[in-house]
Amino acid sequence: MPKLYRLHRAALYAAVFGTTVAIVSTASAEEIIIGAATAQTGGLAPYDQPALAGLRMALDELNAKGGLAGKYTVKLIIKDTRSDTAQTATVAQELIDAGAKIMITPCDADPSISAGQLTQPLGIPTLTLCGSAPVLTAAVGDVMFGTYPADNVQATAVADFAVAEGKKKVFLLTSPDSTYTANLPEYFGKVFEKKGGAVVGRGTFTMGQPDFSAEITNIKALADQPDLIMTAAYEPDFPAFIQQLRGAGVTIPVYGADAIGTPTIKGLGKLVDGVVYTAAGYAEPGSKLEAFNAAFTKSAGHAPESTYEVNGYEIGLILDQAVKTAGSDDPKAIRDAIAGLKDFDGITGKITYAGTDRMPLRPVALMRYEGGEGKHIQTMIPAAADVPAP
Amino acid sequence: MIAQQIINAVSLGGVYALLALGLAIVFSIVGLINFAHGELMTLSGYALLAALVFGLPFPAAVLVAVSCGALAAIAMERVAFRPMRGASVTSLLLTSFAVSSLLKVVFQNGISARPQAVAMPSWMTGAFSFGDFTIGVGPSISIVVSALALIALELFLRRTVIGTAMRAAAEDFNVVRLMGIPASRIIATAFLLSGLLAGLAAMLWVAQRASVDPLMGFTPVLKAFIAAVVGGLGSLPGAVAGGFLLGIIEVLLQATLPAAVAPYRDAIVLSGVIAVLLVRPQGLIPAVRVQRS
Known part of the structure; x- marks a missing residue:
């Protein structure tokens, strides 16, 4: 196509197109x-x-x-x-x-x-x-x-609940690979310690890591056994962790946050019985x-x-x-x-x-898996004074 | 606790060894690092899930899933790699990346971007104990299955004609063809074996992870690649040694590193790999005919 003609056509298109846009x-x-x-x-x-x-x-x-x-x-x-x-x-x-x-x-x-x-x-x-x-x-x-x-609000809600349940010692499992997995359990630890609990151990994982056995062996070897494991791991790491944890014969309860409130985790059935998580609300x-x-x-x-x-x-x-x-x-x-x-x-x-x-300040619903279903525990807005600074 | 960590290391190393072996078999014959090997695992994982959903008993489902991995490997060779036969190493490598990306997108859009939970039978999450020493059923199965698979593969390569032909092809493919053994059969068998190994590894992987997701093949193929390189690319005993070495280093570091240094674990592992390669540039157990990808 000759160049001049091409330019003409372009101009024509532009004109037509321009009018359409204007209309x-x-x-x-x-x-x-x-x-x-x-x-x-x-x-x-x-x-x-x-x-x-x-x-x-x-x-x-x-x-x-x-x-x-x-x-x-x-x-x-x-x-x-x-x-x-x-x-x-x-x-x-x-x-x-x-x-x-x-x-x-x-x-x-x-x-x-x-x-x-x-x-x-x-x-x-x-x-x-x-x-x-x-x-x-x-x-x-x-x-x-x-x-x-927010993570610190969710973590405060879960910590408040754990304290109310009488939990005293927590193991925090974090991953430095994302802000969420790195910080949420630490927020939990802060609130938990402030309210009289103790952090008895910390472990880390890499997101997508195939094998948690070494970490789990470390947990089992703790002189001071935790009565709770708090993590913000989510899929596919959370299923892997809990599968291997239970497979190693450890029955310590595991709590998490919103990212494990999903059909995948629910689909794990008996494996996640007793796991506490959070949601933005509960449909009463x-x-x-x-x-x-x-x-x-x-x-x-x-x-x-x-x-x-x-x-x-x-x-x-x-x-x-x-x-x-x-x-x-x-x-x-x-x-x-x-x-x-x-x-x-x-x-x-x-x-x-x-x-x-x-x-935003907004309510957090606490949930617990039981028999393959998410059961509502309570909905709360944690006291602002309890929420740790980011 | 040390004994416990050794079991952990052997269990992880066994899975890595199976994976590295799958890569090494294909590499030794056609000089291709098949980065779509991980997607064979993903496919086997989904096949297991589908078989369980359709109500097959667990052993049958595992059988179906492993066969799916093997068949998919043959299909992959037929569709993607056979037309590329004789192409440069780079073209083959790019083809395998293309196959890998394509399958990932198909899994994401065709099945679901969300991981699917796979309910393992409850006996698999059990554990048995000797005194104060607990061994999980999962890791034990990993160890036994890896060991059996390695022995079976060794027997196949030593005792059958096609196995012998494959070992010969790894040394000099052209001579083997001159002996009247069809190239396509050897290559197809190599892919079949790699698919079987991928399927088995996928079962062990899924049993430990309780879910399958579209991207789950990425980490294992990366680990397998590292293991195969450390062991000596194209060398089958090397792949096994590399797999176990990688598993042992990973578990050891995970178990002993203080929390402050733990995030650098992967960096330390990879530095170790570089160190090994500096001392032994051809890998731990070099292949007879050294090739570089």
Whole structure:
């Protein structure tokens, strides 16, 4: 094709295309783009996908009523991060270039921070789907918001419960490979010691490590036997650990946090009897959460796997409320509105950002596996004074 | 406690040895490090899960799963590697990476990104004790199965015609072909054996981990590769020695390192590997015909 002709055609396309864009944008002038840099593949996918499913359901419902605050139709652009921190930054940049005014990031601190470093200078409010490391928001700055109960809050809830049960000695199993697995058990240890318990040993593992036998032998050899093992290991490490622990004849109870509230862990059946974990809420009969679960089942064709779905759904509600308060789609105004949210009525309970460092205050449900089912123990908001600093 | 750690080390080393052997068999014949070996394990794991879900008794399910690993290995050779026969080492290596990535995505999108719990029979989580000394059933099975598999493989290579042909092919493939032994049969057998070993290793791996996930093949193939290199690439006794050495070092470090240094465990293990290779560049037990990938 001659060059001149090619240029002509390009100009023609541009003209046609430009007009179309113009028409579309006048037709829906009040459109707001939400960018979701989330893992559709890789190790975080089992956490991001349920949360994203909840968020999509909320946005679909809101769009049916005119969009955020009833007037900004949401256009959700989803890009796969492949559970890779560098890739998360790449797709976050693509989403920003596409005009995202709100950013949604994966269920983990590290990729969320890498995306946050791009959104922070632009003032784009950024919400992690279920990343719960409390250091996450401070590492980025004032645009970064957690949505799930923070690790230190969850750990305090579990520690309070362990103390109330009369547990005295704990062994902490951590992994330096992620903020979550490294810090959560240590938060637990701090609260536990403050309330009269003792940390009698510590062990570490590498995520994806095949063999826990050496660690387990160390636990068995402790002169001062723990009456509890606390870990934030999740799949596939948690099943491996508990399988090998029980296989070695150790019957010490194991407690964890939200990441083991999944169908995979539940599917381990008898192996996880007595394991205590946390969730963002519990569907008591007649509760809003029960109604949500029913609605989700109807819309998705399967029941929610965990409370990540409802947490994602609540992100939609939070954004709706924030845009209402802000009265505009200006990212900075939306950010301020989220930061000022107080006693917002979510599905799982009241959610407050005001006065926090952008990790929400919200209830934590304590759960325990019994006979292959997650049984509710209690739902609580730990006293702020007990929660260790991040 | 020391005796306990030795059992732990032998049990882990045995699994690594099976894996390294699977890589080494194929490498010795076709000069390919098959990085999709881990996905053969994943496939066997899913086959076990499926067989259990369909209600097969446990031993039958294991049989199905191991055969699936073997068949998948043959299919992999037929579909991906046979068209590449005679290609450069780099092309073969890239092909194996491609197969590996492709299978991972198929598992993630076709089955689930979430690990699937595999309920092992309750006797496998049991333990028996001598005095104050407890041995888990799982590690014992690992040790016995690895030992039996190594002996069976040795017998196969020593006592059968095709086994002898394979040993000869590892030394000089062209001469073996001149002797009238079809190349395709030898190569297919090499893949079959590597698939069987991957299937067995997968059973031991899953029994210890209680779940299968799309990415579970990555760590084992990496460990197997390290073990095979330390042992001497292409040398079968070397692969076994490398596997046990790696298992023993890992457990030893895990057991003795103070908590502050523990996160550097993998770095220390890999430094050890470099040290071994500095002293013995061809590996612990070098292959007769040394090749470099």
